[in-house]
Amino acid sequence: MKIAIASGKGGTGKTTLSTNLAAFLAEREEVVLVDLDVEEPNSAIFFNRPPEHEEVIYKQIPQWDESKCTLCGICSKVCNFHAIIQLGPSIVVFPELCHSCYACSGLCPEGALPMVPKRTGRLAGFQAGNLHFVEGRLDIGEEQAVPAIAKAKKYASQKFGASITTIYDSPPGTSCPVIEAVKDADFVIMVTEPTPFGLHDLKLAVETVRKFGMPFGVVINRHGIGNEDVEAYCREEEIPVLAKIPNSRRMAELYSSGKLIYKEIPELRNTLQEVADACFAAVKGGVQ
Amino acid sequence: MKEIVVISGKGGTGKTSVTASFARLAGEEVVVADCDVDAADMHLLLNPDFGYSEDFYSGEVSFIDQSNCTRCGICANTCRFDAISFTRGAYRIDPISCEGCGYCARVCPTGTIINKPRLSGKWHISNIRTGSLMVHAKLDIGADNSGKLVAKVKNEAKELALEERKSYVLVDGPPGVGCPVVSSLSGANFVVLVTEPTLSGLHDLKRVYELVKKFHLKAGCIINKADLNPEQCAAIRKFLEEENIPHLADFPYDEDFSRAITQGTTIVEYTNGNLKQLLAESWEKIKELTN
CATH class of the missing domain: 3.40.50.300 (P-loop containing nucleotide triphosphate hydrolases)
Structure with a gap:
């Protein structure tokens, strides 16, 4: 009980x-x-x-794999929490805003955002x-x-x-x-x-x-x-x-x-x- | 205009109780912000008139349009928050568990899931009986994003203070060290730490002060119920010395705190005793340290 x-x-x-x-x-x-x-x-x-x-x-957050990324911008579009943005030629993740929903990771056409554990x-x-x-x-x-x-x-x-x-x-x-x-x-x-x-x-x-x-x-x-x-x-x-x-x-x-x-x-x-x-x-x- | 946050x-x-007393002592020179939006209690002491109210929308919540749903189940497999389950012959989204990420809507092959703005509370601007204004709010039960509502309350209070040429925004903060606390600390000019001489009180004070340090904020500490446990009180004083935190005052263990609450009034109005004097001196010290 x-x-x-x-x-x-x-x-x-x-x-x-x-x-x-x-x-x-x-x-x-x-x-x-x-x-x-x-x-x-x-x-x-x-x-x-x-x-x-x-x-x-841990919580799971996306980690940018620069070598696979084509900067298509889908990740920042699908994130409802503004936790991932494109800054010039880079993708930046804000771990404290991330809800671990996996949308950016799952919808990235290149598989350039694997989820990795972050200590909380x-x-x-x-x-x-x-x-x-x-x-x-x-x-x-x-x-x-x-x-x-x-x-x-x-x-x-x-x-x-x-x-x-x-x-x-x-x-x-x-x-x-x-x-x-x-x-x-x-x-x-x-x-x-x-x-x-x-x-x-x-x-x-x-x-x-x-x-x-x-x-x-x-x-x-x-x-x-x-x-x-x-x-x-x-x-x-x-x-x-x-x-x-x-x-x-x-x-x-x-x-x-x-x-x-x-x-x-x-x-x-x-x-x-x-x-x-x-x-x-x-x-x-x-x-x- | 300076912002003073009590946590x-x-x-x-x-x-x-302490914040409401400061609000009473400060009268027209402050705008009060109740940022404990989960369990806001300040209105029980300051008689707000709820003069202006506005709905607070934050984030989204997903809905399944049952008429177009083919029951493929992709949404339920995609959701990381266990918010979608197959019950009574259909996939349904539990709005409490849904975090509004919208991933389900993006993967639904028939486009049958829609996202709607989530109504997650209400906020108010009130005239209070101290001759000033208070911004306060009520978060809906189980709502996410209390940090955002805290930010909203604070920002509205700041704007009001600027418009009305008030000297201070006085913020009653939430307990804990998580998102609502982080949100109430951002932009503070001075932090008042109210603690008690218990092992838990010191343990929690140390944690929240670590957060205050991360933001490089000036702080001072009040030890409430100071005579409850002399040994713990000494331990807190030692911590304050080590960290160079100004020790603002010791308040005695006094049931007038509860009695004033029961009368729906502030301590400084309820009693003429020592406690009133101590509160008045503390408020003067806080102003000095803030400016």
Whole structure:
């Protein structure tokens, strides 16, 4: 089962829930945690282990073969992203604009634009007891997060298979990186906070996940600050609230030092169990 | 006219609360740009009137005209984004997965695939209650090209600032280090980094600062929730010293941040306490360093 932990707003507690839920479940069974927030991956901080496996993440871009090129100009005409242009007697590729669609390469009549890999990030993994950790990490200056997210997911699913519980720590927002992260999840947990910012961005996240149709639920973090509007919204929309995590400076302090909260605050174990039960029940029972 | 961009790397460090407070303090001297177009929240604090709105089209999306389709399947084999599948007896393009490269349309033997401009959001120019103007936007769910919408919002804000003879464009940036962040940094005169003393906060600050350095931009840093973890706070200060980044201020861990948001107002309006003073001093420092 694949559980994506997402939120529209950043800093609501996605990584806190992902790492604590994964470590908690790993006390009894094998779990895979995949950090898909490739722009700012933070989950590994909570396990403090060096990577045991590393590989480079590539995307495919065209490479100009001057010896074959007749400067016909088709490549720049077919590129919808302005990633390849003719500059005098040369063809110039802008890798950061390239979407790896292969149109220039495939439609070049001379075969003068073979696709070659270009590094965009790094994948890392380690094992801590029952917990298998995988992280995608975008290189600084690279703009497209999607290939790195896709690679981390593919690596995790090929290595560990579909039967093992897999948790995706997803990026914030509602645009293409989030879509890539959550699209094949069996269940999505949205973490929010009970403020107007939390509510506004939760609504966007709900709209996003409803496009896919998988079951989802909400975890309200920092419960007690703000107001009741998030709960009222969930009631109205019949979205299950899986858990409420109280607003607590102590939890923020534990997070700040890279500690797993449930190990220091045992009450959180019940919360994590409830969240896990709700996910499994929703996926098995096909409710919501 | 100078452009000041507020970013953080990590989400939830208080960027928007801080930026909205600066907007309040600056009043008529700034045009505000909310460039967190994925999850724009600044409008919840500054009461924009959505005075002018325009659709934002970016890139294309492909459609199959079913009446001429011979079901040859070349399009599906060509698509690198798994956007075309054979369902309910026909090839169909999933608009969310389609990146608009148009390769399918070019290889379709019957010319039955067409590309249409993709409506991917809306942007607005608003009067806000600080006596100034704000440019803001909403990206459609799942849309690509948030970087382009960020660029649009910024450029509109710049033009307005020039027309209206404002001193600054104040930009609330998105989290992360990817395309929307790169887009909001381009052309900035000063970057305000808002961080928090957590291991994640510092980790993300280092990454986003590497990006700031690539663009050779001047920056300063605010440590929010500074008293949450003295050890991490010291680690951030050390990093700022090593990198010669001016340390603009330490803000305390203060639930007034959340309370002000809940009241739909800025911190400097919500409280008369120490935090208001610190924000005012920071804004003055930022202006000094920008000019």
